[in-house]
Amino acid sequence: MAAGLGVEVVSLINKLQDVFSAVGTSASSIDLPQICVLGSQSSGKSSVLENIVGRDFLPRGTGIVTRRPLVLQLINRPASTSSALTNGIEKGEDKAANSDEWGEFLHLPGQKFYDFHKIRDEIVRDTEIKSGKNAGISPQPINLRIFSPNVLTLTLVDLPGLTKVPVGDQPRDIEKQIRDMVMKYIAKPSCIILAVTAANTDLANSDGLKMAREVDADGMRTIGVLTKIDLMDKGTDVIDILAGRVIPLRLGYVPVVNRGQRDIESSKSIAAALDYEREFFATHPSYAGKENYCGTPFLARKLNQLLMQHIRATLPDIKMRISQQLHKYNAELQSLGGLQADGNSGNVVLSVITEFTTEFRNHIDGNTNDLSLNELSGGARISFVFHELYSNGIKSIDPFDQFKDGDIRTTLCNSSGLTPSIFVGTTAFETIVKQQIRRLEDPSLKCCQLIYDELIRILAQLLAKIQAFKRYPALRERLNAVVINFFKQAMQPTTKLVSDIVDMQACYINTTHPDFLNGHKAMAIVADRLNPPAKPGQPPAKPGTPEPRNKYNTRDLDVEKPEDPGFFGSFFNKGATKKKPSGSSSASTMEAPPSVIRPVQALSEREAMETEVIKLLIHSYYNIIKREMIDMVPKAVTLTLIQFAKENLQKELLAQLYKPEVLDGLMKESEFVVNKRKECIRMVQALNKAEEMSEGKMFFNPIFDFSMIHQQDHSVT
Numbered sequence: 001m002a003a004g005l006g007v008e009v010v011s012l013i014n015k016l017q018d019v020f021s022a023v024g025t026s027a028s029s030i031d032l033p034q035i036c037v038l039g040s041q042s043s044g045k046s047s048v049l050e051n052i053v054g055r056d057f058l059p060r061g062t063g064i065v066t067r068r069p070l071v072l073q074l075i076n077r078p079a080s081t082s083s084a085l086t087n088g089i090e091k092g093e094d095k096a097a098n099s100d101e102w103g104e105f106l107h108l109p110g111q112k113f114y115d116f117h118k119i120r121d122e123i124v125r126d127t128e129i130k131s132g133k134n135a136g137i138s139p140q141p142i143n144l145r146i147f148s149p150n151v152l153t154l155t156l157v158d159l160p161g162l163t164k165v166p167v168g169d170q171p172r173d174i175e176k177q178i179r180d181m182v183m184k185y186i187a188k189p190s191c192i193i194l195a196v197t198a199a200n201t202d203l204a205n206s207d208g209l210k211m212a213r214e215v216d217a218d219g220m221r222t223i224g225v226l227t228k229i230d231l232m233d234k235g236t237d238v239i240d241i242l243a244g245r246v247i248p249l250r251l252g253y254v255p256v257v258n259r260g261q262r263d264i265e266s267s268k269s270i271a272a273a274l275d276y277e278r279e280f281f282a283t284h285p286s287y288a289g290k291e292n293y294c295g296t297p298f299l300a301r302k303l304n305q306l307l308m309q310h311i312r313a314t315l316p317d318i319k320m321r322i323s324q325q326l327h328k329y330n331a332e333l334q335s336l337g338g339l340q341a342d343g344n345s346g347n348v349v350l351s352v353i354t355e356f357t358t359e360f361r362n363h364i365d366g367n368t369n370d371l372s373l374n375e376l377s378g379g380a381r382i383s384f385v386f387h388e389l390y391s392n393g394i395k396s397i398d399p400f401d402q403f404k405d406g407d408i409r410t411t412l413c414n415s416s417g418l419t420p421s422i423f424v425g426t427t428a429f430e431t432i433v434k435q436q437i438r439r440l441e442d443p444s445l446k447c448c449q450l451i452y453d454e455l456i457r458i459l460a461q462l463l464a465k466i467q468a469f470k471r472y473p474a475l476r477e478r479l480n481a482v483v484i485n486f487f488k489q490a491m492q493p494t495t496k497l498v499s500d501i502v503d504m505q506a507c508y509i510n511t512t513h514p515d516f517l518n519g520h521k522a523m524a525i526v527a528d529r530l531n532p533p534a535k536p537g538q539p540p541a542k543p544g545t546p547e548p549r550n551k552y553n554t555r556d557l558d559v560e561k562p563e564d565p566g567f568f569g570s571f572f573n574k575g576a577t578k579k580k581p582s583g584s585s586s587a588s589t590m591e592a593p594p595s596v597i598r599p600v601q602a603l604s605e606r607e608a609m610e611t612e613v614i615k616l617l618i619h620s621y622y623n624i625i626k627r628e629m630i631d632m633v634p635k636a637v638t639l640t641l642i643q644f645a646k647e648n649l650q651k652e653l654l655a656q657l658y659k660p661e662v663l664d665g666l667m668k669e670s671e672f673v674v675n676k677r678k679e680c681i682r683m684v685q686a687l688n689k690a691e692e693m694s695e696g697k698m699f700f701n702p703i704f705d706f707s708m709i710h711q712q713d714h715s716v717t
């Protein structure tokens with residue numbers, strides 16, 4: 001079996017792995033195929049790995065030794081002719097420096113470790129840095145590459161051993177912590193699971209196999225490794241397990257014999273251990289004749305082939321994901337302004353101002369291309385404020401909701417002053433109408449405020465939408481402040497204008513307005529209402545003629561009827577009239593008027609009519625004013641606020657932002673953006689490299705010959 005079979009494919013994956021490790025965890029959405037070693041503590045995982053590598057290099061000790069995932073890339077590299085025969089393993093000298101075999105850590109680029117004991121020391125050292133001196137664990141992997149003519153090209157991940165009981169100052173939940181970490185690796189479909197179980201323990205209780213089954217129920221990617229075959233009781237063997245009669249695994253089991261504790265203590269070399277292993281299987285009554293399918297070398301070859309097969313199957317998918325990621329990061333990089341950190345700051349500010357003001361106008365005019373289907377935006381919202389909120393707000397004001405008919409009578413009376421009125425008072429009408437017009441100011445000013453809020457809302461949308469603001473937070477802040485201030489400034493003439501419109505309406509009551517109901521018509525309508533014409537036995541009231549002012553109109557002005565309460569008497573309850581001071585019987589005794597004179601309850605017929613006429617006139621006039629306000633206020637707000645902003649915002653922004661002394665300050669990129677760009681650039685470079693590599697390799701490699709795995713797989717069973 002050629003050691004280099006599939007080397008190219010596996011080494012491609014190794015290179016990709018390096019590329020992605022170098023850029024950090026964000027590339028983790030691309031899972032590369034690898035073999036993970038899984039098993040209980042002391043089941044022999046490290047021993048198996050060391051045997052595969054052929055070197056002692058893993059930390060040893062009691063308790064939990066493997067505390068971080070170790071990503072171990074084995075790279076087969078032909079020996080240079082001069083040193084090929086002085087191979088360390090051949091000589092049984094693990095300590096000997098050998099120019100053909102060395103290790104490299106990803107975290108120590110360029111540093112070659114020829115002494116494998118130093119590799120072990122570095123693993124211990126870096127583990128202590130990353131996961132502390134005590135027995136804590138860390139999910140951050142150590143990446144180690146081993147170049148050697150004596151290894152098969154493979155990628156293995158050594159994971160912390162599964163444990164049940166915390167020891168020393170290990171956290172209480174150590175079992176769960178380890179489980180979770182291991183799970184992360186083996187759950188990926190791209191992972192081949194090497195489930196290690198000591199043969200002198202019950203297979204049914206194997207923690208490794210149990211966990212493997214959780215993520216790979218069909219056993220499609222789990223290989224069983226049975227260690228400590230040499231420690232089994234005489235007369236027992238693992239033939240039943242190998243034959244798949246205990247817990248069947250599709251990819252089968254491989255039995256191995258590693259060095260025992262005593263061998264390690266006596267510094268038995270791995271080469272010697274491998275010799276012993278070969279001998280063991282060749283001479284064991286149960287395995288003799290099948291020794292080619294037992295032991296570490298067979299396991300290594302099998303793993304290599306499996307990994308290769310696996311990689312071939314997943315490579316198209318990996319390629320696809322690489323190009324997807326590349327696309328994503330390229331787009332993100334573009335949004336951050338591309339590779340270059342800084343352009344001409346003046347140009348950037350100019351183009352941001354132009355973009356902002358153009359977008360602002362577009363939002364108001366509805367020319368934006370991100371029009372929402374399910375809510376109003378920009379100009380449409382402003383229109384809603386004008387034509388729904390404001391219009392309805394104005395329409396809903398009822399001029400008579402605040403005072404009763406009796407109040408109108410009081411006003412009528414008050415407005416006549418000294419001379420009791422003869423006809424329905426113009427003054428009273430004007431007084432009431434003016435009062436009511438004042439009431440329109442509040443909703444009109446509220447309307448200005450609502451439009452202001454809408455403009456601020458558009459501002460916020462644009463700040464979030466325009467990419468450059470993410471990059472230049474200072475520019476964003478400054479522009480935000482300038483625009484808000486601009487709107488605030490524009491609010492002053494706006495509210496002034498709107499208040500003026502209300503003042504205009506209130507200062508002159510135009511009773512000649514063509515839509516205004518004239519007094520005669522109003523009286524006629526009221527007369528009709530009060531004296532419906534069609535009543536039999538009664539002469540119909542003449543249309544157009546006011547109802548006779550009974551008590552007043554009909555009476556002779558000179559004749560004072562004693563019972564007649566007089567003008568005031570008809571309106572007010574003088575109250576005190578009934579309470580005559582005791583001892584006073586003379587009618588001529590004048591009483592002082594009460595401090596408060598209030599109207600009596602019921603309205604006389606004439607009062608009722610006058611009130612009705614006034615109300616009718618007020619209604620008519622007020623409706624005209626409301627219509628005018630609904631029409632005028634939006635025009636005013638548009639003129640001084642909206643249109644004004646559309647026309648002058650750009651000028652203001654240029655004046656405030658486009659000046660040499662502030663430009664550089666505005667162009668300070670956020671740290672987030674700087675880091676994000678760095679990450680994007682790294683990712684794009686890595687992915688480009690990965691894409692290049694995978695393109696090349698895919699093309700050159702012939703289809704894998706599956707028959708080789710098959711031949712070996714079933715020969716033991």
Ligand SMILES: Nc1nc2c(ncn2[C@@H]2O[C@H](COP(=O)(O)OP(=O)(O)OP(=O)(O)O)[C@@H](O)[C@H]2O)c(=O)[nH]1
Pocket residue numbers: 039040041042043044045046047048063064065066160161162227228229230231256257258259260261262264
């Ligand atoms: N006799 C014999 N002893 C073995 C075999 N495999 C492992 N051992 C011994 O079992 C003990 C544990 O082996 P390790 O390889 O350290 O086990 P591990 O699973 O890596 O242990 P952790 O990293 O602590 O989880 C050591 O003393 C080994 O010498 C074997 O096949 N035969």
